[in-house]
Amino acid sequence: MYKMIVSDLDESLLRDDGSVSPRDIATIHKLRDEGVKFVPNTGRGFASVQPLLATIGTKDLAGQYVISYNGGAIVENKDNRIIVQHTLPLAVADQIYRLAMAEGDLCAHIYTFHHVYVANINEPERDYLENRGVDYIEFDGQDLSQFKDRNIAKVIFQHLDFGVRRRFYEKVEATVKAPLTVTYSSNRYVEFNPDAIDKGKAAIALGEQIGISKDEIIALGDNSNDLSMLQQVGLGVAVANGIPAVKHAAGLVLDATNNDDPVTELYEKVFKQD
Structure with a gap:
């Protein structure tokens, strides 16, 4: 059973206008209620994604996380506590x-x-x-x-x-x-x-911190900086607008683009019980 989803933001979770769809917000809340962590895994800094965390319901919560700077920092949302950080000289x-x-x-x-x-x-x-x-x-x-x-x-x-x-x-x-x-x-x-910093290594490192194995992690992405996480975790998922290399690396390619409720489709195909 999958216990954590790590998700790219731009062109993956976020629509072209920078928002998260209402359906995906509801699905992320449902995943949280079912014990599945939803972790943004982004090139952005953690300070800049605070409005997004408020939207998806994980802002300032203990036991909820963000991976920032393409894996350069792992942060617990409660008080923005930096767990791991890597610096460029x-x-x-x-x-x-x-x-x-x-x-x-x-x-x-x-x-x-x-x-x-x-x-x-x-x-x-x-x-x-x-x-x-x-x-x-x-x-x-x-x-x-x-x-x-x-x-x-x-x-x-x-x-x-x-x-x-x-x-x-x-x-x-x-x-x-x-x-x-x-x-x-x-x-x-x-x-x-x-050197040696990427979204995949960070996702696995976070999992090790909180008792989730790499096989219990799903990664959602669209571009080349997402390849490492799609290739290293249990299930890599590409949005329909992903680049060819991402679709080739993914175990699941969605019909949905970033504008078409991708997290909801992922939930229905992987988590929803008939």
Whole structure:
């Protein structure tokens, strides 16, 4: 029997307008009442998903959790207690950031464990962040020296052209010698996390903390940064709008897109008793 669902947010749980459908909210409440934990597993910071947790009914509850920064932090919702955190060395983050600023057309996001800082923002990205309800602080700097006293969880860079993102990744790979975990997400980001950090390892680590085996975990996702969790847990589930690699890795591909009550379909196919 499955005891925990870890779910990506953007383009998976969340509809295109950034909301969760009323049916899926009711289903998540039903799952909780049946003893199944519903854990957002997201690239976002845990501070930015508090309104979502309120919506799904797990905000500030003991024994309920969020996985943030693509696995960089595991947080218990009660008092936002950080159970596990991994940091990207400042020198590495700074080197990647400088390379991005030299490109001129990349929007940079610097994630500390409590805030998101955005540099070189463009209008499509401003609209996207506002649609998703992401609180951020704009800053203007050619380096990350202002972060010397703060822990950095990850750095990500936005451009709507995948070719641009891919070329930047290749530039970082050729220049930065430190090992990194690199993923693409939301058809707009290339993300740089500390080495050996991913959503799958974090889901399993959380399960070990609370007595749930990997075979008792379901993962729901749509994009390449979700592959690790779909491949490592008991059942990987892809939404219908998932990229081909995610659908190939999944044990179950839903008929529902992120706009069509995916959690409800998952519940009906996996949990509902005839």
